[in-house]
Amino acid sequence: MSILHRTRVLAVTDSLEVGGAERVAVDIVNxxxxxxxEPSFCATRCDGPLRDMLLPDVEVTITGRRATWDVAGMVRFAHWVRSHEIDLLHTHGRGTMKFVALCRRLGLLDTPHLFHDHYGRLHLDRQATAGMRSAxxxxxxxxxxxxxxxxxxARTNVGLPADRVHLARSGxxxxxxxxxxPVDLRKEFDLDGVEVxxxxxxxxxQQKDHPTVFRALAELPIDLRRRIAVVTIGSTTSEPGFFERCWAMATELGVTDQIRVAGARADALQLLAGADGGLLASKNExxxxVVLEYMASSLPFVVTDxxxxxxxxxxxxxxxxPEPRDPVEMAEAMAALLxxxxxxxxxxxxxxRAVAEEVFDQRRVTRQIEEVYHHLLTTQRGAPARAATSATGNPPADR
Amino acid sequence: MSVALCTYQGEAWLPELLESLAAQELLPDELVVQDDASTDGTVALLEAFAASAPFPVRLVVNPERVGSTPNFERALARVEGRYVALADQDDIWYPHKLARLVGMLEDDPILTLAFSDADLVDERGRPTGRRLWSGRGIRHHLVAHEIVPCALFARRSLSTGCTMVARRRAVEAALPFPTSLDDPQAPMRHDRWLSLVAAAVGTVRAVPEPLLAFRSHPEQQTGVLEPAQLRSRLAAAAVAALAGDDPARAVEHEVRAQQVAEAAHRADLWGDFEEADELRRVARHHEVRADLGDTIPERTRRVWGQVADGGYDRSAMGVASAAADLARALRPARRTAP
Incomplete structure (x- = not known):
């Protein structure tokens, strides 16, 4: 009779701070x-507020590494992985991937490794350096x-075989x-009489490209512009000086009456629930x-393509x-929504919302990722040591 | 989708280009032609082509010659398409050129400009077995940077007009051309300016696939050098750089600083502050090189400051420039005013 046990998956990120990759990792684990x-979670650098979003059955460890080449951090990490008999490592973010890949190459680990790439600066850089290719x-x-x-x-610049590369849309x-x-935005931000x-x-x-929104507002005819307002939610200090330059531009364009800056807010979902639409002007994503969050909040949206x-x-x-960085197209989209x-x-x-339920529901997306786990664990290359020596001889996903 | 073609005394080469335009798998919606007061049969050829072309041909003939870069500025101001391809009169486009480049821009809306490599052919259109990027000594830059950063365009001429398709907003950001482009001390061609601005307000992709036959002949504006010529030019440049202070070089750096600062200004206007700051660093680099100072400590400090700030290109050319500037900085003679 075979010994049944669940596949132990360790999600690995840099931190548990609020960020796109970290949020995806948490949602998948949950x-x-x-x-x-049987999932567990490792933040290799530091803890953060996302820990509270993890379900209670998820064990969390913080390695406290300081750099990619933190040998003590590697040893701590590898020891934790081995002592917890992890079957599969699922890393998020290129820094974390390099750290884990280095552990593998130094012989500290031989656990199968799945890397989840969220790199968002494709508009500036698509180089595959020798270090990246090797890792x-x-x-x-x-x-x-x-x-x-x-x-x-990954296929063309890095040279990975097609059967090792998988597409995973976010959920x-x-x-x-x-x-x-919902929060009453008109009351909260003094926008009485604004239609949308x-x-x-x-x-x-920089990547979020607020200037294109401000220029789009300036492109709108004045009678349309008065009927619309934009509430920005998010930190104004993420990049030094950027907010100040944006605001100077908005002032010069004469559109500040149409903009409210809410700053970083813990009640973003309530603010979304009170809005008439979602907006995003990113140069690249x-x-x-956030588009999924607009859809989940039943909001129509204007989002760069x-x-x-x-x-x-x-x-x-x-x-x-509309096309990214095109204020004219964005203004046309705003006017159409209006x-x-x-x-x-x-x-x-x-x-x-219906599309979000049909296509992007996290449970549906996670089932697809589980298939990748299964594929990885059942291929010879990814066969984990523990599975290979188990009493059954069956790969973990089949047990 | 528009093609902007500039012509001047091109009757010898033009028929082959026009034939290749008409044979494109993706035909343009218009061909905008700006002839720079040709006196040969160029205009007659264009008018005959317009009568039978599978797309509208909008021809304007300048009353007097303005030169290549201002001529392209006029042509670009007339285009109406969402995408704009630039054409030179002496090349032969492969049938899939427009489909490939426009398809790339359609698939990835973040791209503002894409440009390709080209096969080199001789005067009679016979393949030479060489490629444009290799012939201009830029292949290693472009293979390393599939996405070409604006600072790289500010430092080097990397793209050739006839290999590129730009999104309309890149063209709008580049117009009108600054007068400094035509400065005889350091002219900047239309294609380098357009690429520079397109990278400053968007994303530029280099495609290593050859999509046209690029004719190399004595009359052309963008020359391609034989390997021996290229080595000889580089050696001459190195000797000149080490030879001492040259007022002309100082003026060249001043002009380049103005051109790059103008591109930074365009990026600022579009709200692309990150790119604007990067370009200002390059402009500052040229300003420093235009005037290293009067004393050895001052000159050494300025050159070293640029090395530390990454002002010099991280290539053999950049290292050579830094070494030459350092050698000049350490020379005891006072620098003469330009």
Missing amino acids: SLDRAQF LRTGVDAYLGVDSRLCEW VDLSRFDHVE VLVMVANYR TGPL TGEVTRAVRDLPIGFT ELGPDERRAMGRRG
Whole structure:
């Protein structure tokens, strides 16, 4: 009789601070099928507020490494992995991947390694340095890209075989958006009489391209502009000086009356629930997760056409997807959303929610990732030592 | 989708180009032609082509010659398409050129410009077995940087007009051309300016696939050097750099600083502050090299400051420039005013 036990998966990130990759890691861990998998979580550098979002059955460890070449950190990490008999490592972010790949190459570990790539600066850099190629080719067993451009990069620039490269669109935990009490944005931000209030969830960072939003507002005819307002939610101090330059630009363009800066807020979901639409102007994204949050909040959206999620929904009647960095197209999209009227906007938002449920529900996305786990663990290359020596001789996912 | 073609005394080469345009798998919606007051049969050829072309041909003939870069500025100001391809009169486009480059921009909306490599052919259109990027000594830069950062365009001429397709907003950001482009001390061609601005307000991708036959002949504007010529030019540049202070070189750096600062200004206007700051660093680098100072400590400090700040290109050329500047800085003679 075989000894039944679940596959032990360790999700590995740099930290548990709030970030796109970290949020994805947490959502996947929480939604893994507990009948098959026993997840745990490792932040190799530091703890953070996302720890509170992990389900109680997820064991968390913080390695406290200080750099990629932190040998003591590697030893601590490898010891933890071995002592907990981890079957599979699922890393998020390139820094974390390099750290784990190095552990493998130094012989500290031989656990199968799946790397989940969320790299978002494809608009600036698509180099595959010798170090990156080496880490991916020899320290990673399977590559999971959140964007088809990343998968193409892995195949062509890095030279990974096609059967080791997988596309994994981001998902969203829809339960977080149920029963959310909306904030009255017009009252909170002194926007009485404004017909459409759009919320833009994005820290003030170059990549998020707030200037294109401000220029789009300036492109709108004055009678349309007065009917619309944008509430930005996110840190104004993420990149020194950027917010100040954006605000100077908005002032020069004469659009500050149409903008409210909410800063970083813990009640972002409540603010979304009170909005008439979602807005995102990113120069480049590979997700982006926030579009899923707009859809989950039943909001129609104006989101620049970048990233795998946007690519998947760009032709659906659930929002508008102007080209990145094009204020004229963005202004046209804002005007189109405005002219829809409240009923059609709400209908558009409901259609977006339905798409989120049908395509991007985290449980559905996680099932696809579980298939990659299964594929990895059943291939010879990824056969984990513990499984190979188990009493049954069966791969873990089959037990 | 528009093609912008500039012509001047091109009757010998033009028929082959026009034939290749008409044979594109993806035909343009318009061909905008700006002729720079040709006196040969160029205009007649264009008019005959317009009568039978499978797309509208909008020809304007300048009353007097303005030169290549201002001529392209005029042509670009007239295009109406969402995407704009630049054409030179003496090349032969492969049938899939437009489909490949436009498809790339359609698939990835973050791209503002894409440009390719080309096969080199001789005057009679016979393949030479060489490629454009290798012939210009830039292949290693472009293979290493599939996405070409704006600072790289600010330092080197890397793209050739006839190999590129730009998104309209890149063209809008590049117009009007600054007057400094035409400065005889350090002219900057239209294609380098367009690439520089496109990278400053967007993303530029280098495609290592040859998508046209690039004709190399004595009359052309963008020359391609034989390997021996290229080595000889580099050696001459190195000797000149080490030879001592040269007022012309100082002026060249001043002009380059103005051009790059203008590109930074365009990026600022579009809200691309990150790229603007990067370009200002390059402009500052040229300003420093234009005036290293009067005393040895001052000159050494300035050159070393640029080395420490990464002002010099991280290539053999950059290392050579830094070494030459350092050698000049250590020379006892006072620098003469330009």
